[in-house]
Amino acid sequence: MTDLTRLSLAQARKGLKDKSFTSTELTGAYLKAIEAANPKLNAYVAVTGEQALDMAKASDEKLAQGQGGALEGIPLGIKDLFGTKGVHTQAASHILDGFRPEYESTVTSNLWRDGAVMLGKLNMDEFAMGSSNETSYYGPVINPIRAEGGNANLVPGGSSGGSAAAVAAWLCAGATATDTGGSIRQPAAFTGTVGIKPTYGRCSRWGVVAFASSLDQAGPIARTVEDTALLMTSMAGFDPKDSTSVDLAVPDFAAAVERGVKGLTIGVPREYRMDGMPAEIEKLWSQGLEWLKAEGATVKDISLPHTKYALPAYYIVAPAEASSNLARYDGVKYGLRVSGKDITDMYELTRAAGFGREVKRRIMIGTYVLSAGYFDAYYVKAQKVRTLIKKDFEDAFHAGVDAILTPATPSAAFGIGDEALAADPVAMYLNDVFTVTVNMAGLPGIAVPAGKDGQGLPLGLQLIGKPFDEETLFAAARVIERSADTDFSPKPWW
Amino acid sequence: MSVDAATVKRIGRLARIRIEEEEVAGYQSELNAILGFVEQLAEVDVSGVEPMTSVTPMTLRRRDDVISDGGYADKIVSNAPLSEDNFFMVPKVVE
Numbered sequence: 001m002t003d004l005t006r007l008s009l010a011q012a013r014k015g016l017k018d019k020s021f022t023s024t025e026l027t028g029a030y031l032k033a034i035e036a037a038n039p040k041l042n043a044y045v046a047v048t049g050e051q052a053l054d055m056a057k058a059s060d061e062k063l064a065q066g067q068g069g070a071l072e073g074i075p076l077g078i079k080d081l082f083g084t085k086g087v088h089t090q091a092a093s094h095i096l097d098g099f100r101p102e103y104e105s106t107v108t109s110n111l112w113r114d115g116a117v118m119l120g121k122l123n124m125d126e127f128a129m130g131s132s133n134e135t136s137y138y139g140p141v142i143n144p145i146r147a148e149g150g151n152a153n154l155v156p157g158g159s160s161g162g163s164a165a166a167v168a169a170w171l172c173a174g175a176t177a178t179d180t181g182g183s184i185r186q187p188a189a190f191t192g193t194v195g196i197k198p199t200y201g202r203c204s205r206w207g208v209v210a211f212a213s214s215l216d217q218a219g220p221i222a223r224t225v226e227d228t229a230l231l232m233t234s235m236a237g238f239d240p241k242d243s244t245s246v247d248l249a250v251p252d253f254a255a256a257v258e259r260g261v262k263g264l265t266i267g268v269p270r271e272y273r274m275d276g277m278p279a280e281i282e283k284l285w286s287q288g289l290e291w292l293k294a295e296g297a298t299v300k301d302i303s304l305p306h307t308k309y310a311l312p313a314y315y316i317v318a319p320a321e322a323s324s325n326l327a328r329y330d331g332v333k334y335g336l337r338v339s340g341k342d343i344t345d346m347y348e349l350t351r352a353a354g355f356g357r358e359v360k361r362r363i364m365i366g367t368y369v370l371s372a373g374y375f376d377a378y379y380v381k382a383q384k385v386r387t388l389i390k391k392d393f394e395d396a397f398h399a400g401v402d403a404i405l406t407p408a409t410p411s412a413a414f415g416i417g418d419e420a421l422a423a424d425p426v427a428m429y430l431n432d433v434f435t436v437t438v439n440m441a442g443l444p445g446i447a448v449p450a451g452k453d454g455q456g457l458p459l460g461l462q463l464i465g466k467p468f469d470e471e472t473l474f475a476a477a478r479v480i481e482r483s484a485d486t487d488f489s490p491k492p493w494w
Numbered sequence: 495m496s497v498d499a500a501t502v503k504r505i506g507r508l509a510r511i512r513i514e515e516e517e518v519a520g521y522q523s524e525l526n527a528i529l530g531f532v533e534q535l536a537e538v539d540v541s542g543v544e545p546m547t548s549v550t551p552m553t554l555r556r557r558d559d560v561i562s563d564g565g566y567a568d569k570i571v572s573n574a575p576l577s578e579d580n581f582f583m584v585p586k587v588v589e
Contacts, residue, residue, distance in 0.1 A: 102569040201550045214549060243554055312532040323509060330510070332582050334573035343585045348512035360511055364521060365528055367509040368497065378532070383545035385538050390546065425524055426531045442549030467550065 004029040005170040009074055009227035010254075012173055016063055016073045023063065023073025026173075027056035027117050030075045034119065034171050037144075040494040043156075043166040045080055045138045046088035047120035055117040062115065071234055072115030077172035079163050080121045081128055082108050082218075083207040087118075091209040092136040092162075093126045095354025096335040105207025106239045107176060107218045114234040119172050123162030126356045127326065128183055128211045131431035133161025134416065135358040143413050144169035144490040145191055148456035151493070154413040157187030157431075163221045164191040168490055174222035174231050178208060180215045181314055182409075182435030185447035188221050189408035189460030192449040192488025194228045194477065195221040197435075199468045200442035201246035204239030212321035213244075215314075215439040223489075225448060225478045229253035232470065248468060256471035257478045262296030264472065267401035271307035272434060274410065281407045281459060284451045288405055288461045291483035292476065302401060304392040309385050310437040311429060316369050316382035317440075322359075323366025329354060361425065390441040397466050403476050406434050408447040408460035434462060444470045448477040449488045458488045496526045 004026045007015065015021055031049050038044050052075060059073035083089050083101040090096035104112070112118070125135040132155040133141040143156040144165055156165040160177035164187035167175050177184045179197035188195030196219045203218040210216060220231035233253045239245040268289065273282070289299050331337035331350030338353050340346035355363065369378035396404065410433055414421070421428045438445040444467070447460040461480055465473045497505070502521045506513035513521060567580035576583040 099573050102566075102572060199550070201552075240555070240557075244548075244550070244552070246550060246552065306538070309535055309538055312535050315528055315532055316535075327510075331575060332584055335575070337575035340585070343587050344510070346585055347510040348507075351510055352512035352514075355511065361521070361524055361528075363509050363511065364502075364505050364525060368501075368505050368525065368529075371505070371508060380545050381535055381538075381540060382532075383547070384540035384543040385535055386546040386549075387543050388538065388540070390549070424527065426527055429531075440549075 005033050008224050009173040023056040023059040027052050027075045037494045041142045043162045044120045045123045052119050069114035074173050075117045075119045077122045077166045077175040079176050081209045088121050091127045092124045094137045095329045099334050106204035107235045125159035126359050128159040129358050130158040133158040141165045153416045157190035159183040160187045167193045167221050177221045178218050180211050182432035184219050185435045186409050188447040190413040192458035194448050196228050196446040199444045202236045204242040204245045206241040210325040212318040225481050226257050229257050229474045256474045259475040261476050261479050264297045264402040266292050266297050266299050267302040267396050267404040269302050269304040272406045280453050295479050302396045306388045310440050313382040313385040314436045316378050319362040319366035320370050323363045386440050393441045403472050404464040406462045408462040412453045412457035446473040446477045448480050450484050
């Protein structure tokens with residue numbers, strides 16, 4: 001029998017519907033794959049095998065009667081940032097030790113409503129703060145992809161590194177992820193997978209551990225464009241419990257995948273041509289434009305003049321919101337508690353022991369920029385710059401651009417424990433230089449693998465769309481996926 | 495703008511994170527690297543620009559001011575490191 005884990009989500013869905021195999025078989029195959037691979041890849045921080053098989057069994061009963069939801073019987077991995085009732089939910093942090101919520105996040109509730117099966121919780125950068133998945137309390141995730149002929153371990157990107165690695169290594173049919181500055185799109189690019197950050201407000205933030213509330217957005221990572229579209233259709237939707245959730249009908253995103261790009265205008269922002277950008281990324285970008293042109297799109301040079309200020313503004317806005325959101329971890333309500341001589345001592349010792357270095361650094365920056373005397377100079381200034389960044393995009397869209405094509409990342413996956421990056425926090429932050437503008441403007445962005453570098457490592461392109469026009473992104477990403485016609489999957493070594 | 499050692503300690507206290515003496519220098523240089531990086535925003539002319547308050551044009555929804563949730567104190571305290579009779583237990587705050 002073929003290895004069921006190798007099927008795309010769409011293929012698995014068809015196989016289940018046609019009764020070629022059962023969800024119990026499919027789920028069992030994934031659990032077996034996880035058991036074999038996870039000691040090496042560290043993609044899962046908790047595996048919920050028993051629950052998975054129970055859910056699969058319930059799905060099989062529905063499927064046997066020709067019933068079931070859009071994702072009936074499909075096994076998924078869930079990023080540890082999503083609250084899952086009675087199941088490990090720690091944002092890969094020590095400070096949430098033992099936390100098992102009494103509630104289920106809206107996004108995961110939507111997936112279970114549609115019949116999906118939970119395999120377990122996926123590793124990530126602590127509180128989604130990182131671009132390499134090295135800040136997790138549970139240790140780094142290893143990228144299943146290695147350079148051709150090499151055996152050095154590479155990072156899977158972050159913060160959704162566990163999600164991307166698990167999808168690439170066939171340890172789930174698809175995964176949930178979140179993106180505050182690039183945390184879906186950068187790991188997707190590093191692992192040869194597809195990831196979309198929807199428009200802000202498209203997916204409910206309710207029940208998802210908060211990092212920077214005005215930027216956080218949930219989305220899927222999967223092995224094909226069609227698979228991400230199928231997942232998005234289930235994850236999205238209006239939720240009165242999230243005050244920034246948008247009351248808009250959810251389109252059938254999968255129906256847009258084969259729509260093509262004929263007649264679309266694709267913008268090429270000149271400010272994304274960075275100094276020192278590797279020639280192979282430059283070449284890939286041009287190649288992507290050629291592919292879109294060949295299918296009937298028009299390419300137009302555009303200017304997004306405030307691009308270079310997005311990352312510095314982000315490193316004020318995101319830490320400021322994080323310092324506020326993470327104030328709740330105090331050793332009283334949940335998680336870790338370190339006793340002290342009085343209550344302030346307890347707070348300080350608990351937070352010193354419970355948060356990792358990167359998280360503490362960002363809370364400190366956030367606390368500083370919000371402190372008396374600095375608020376206007378930093379926070380208000382950054383929010384004004386954010387208005388300008390958003391206006392840049394609005395001007396481009398008003399001028400007739402339907403979507404914007406850029407590289408997804410400034411490099412391919414790098415090594416675990418890169419010393420130059422560890423010594424300079426700003427160098428690590430630059431990973432998000434192409435993705436962070438999209439969060440600042442609240443727009444949808446998709447990363448799709450498009451080519452390989454000289455070492456055989458996947459490189460991704462990013463498409464940025466108009467607010468709530470994810471359909472155009474799926475259609476254009478599909479053209480790139482089809483034109484690239486390349487197998488980006490890893491050669492199993494684990 | 496850059497931070498000195500005393501400021502690092504003050505931020506630590508405001509953030510309720512204990513910063514040990516030997517950690518101060520490390521935080522100081524990291525925070526200054528980040529503050530140096532964000533300094534470039536000074537170049538941007540923002541005169542007449544409104545600060546962003548909502549990335550999607552929307553007004554916050556309102557609901558009737560009635561109790562719509564609650565009544566499960568046991569669930570609220572179920573993850574607490576220390577609780578008694580559905581209360582969170584903390585060290586003595588008032589003498």
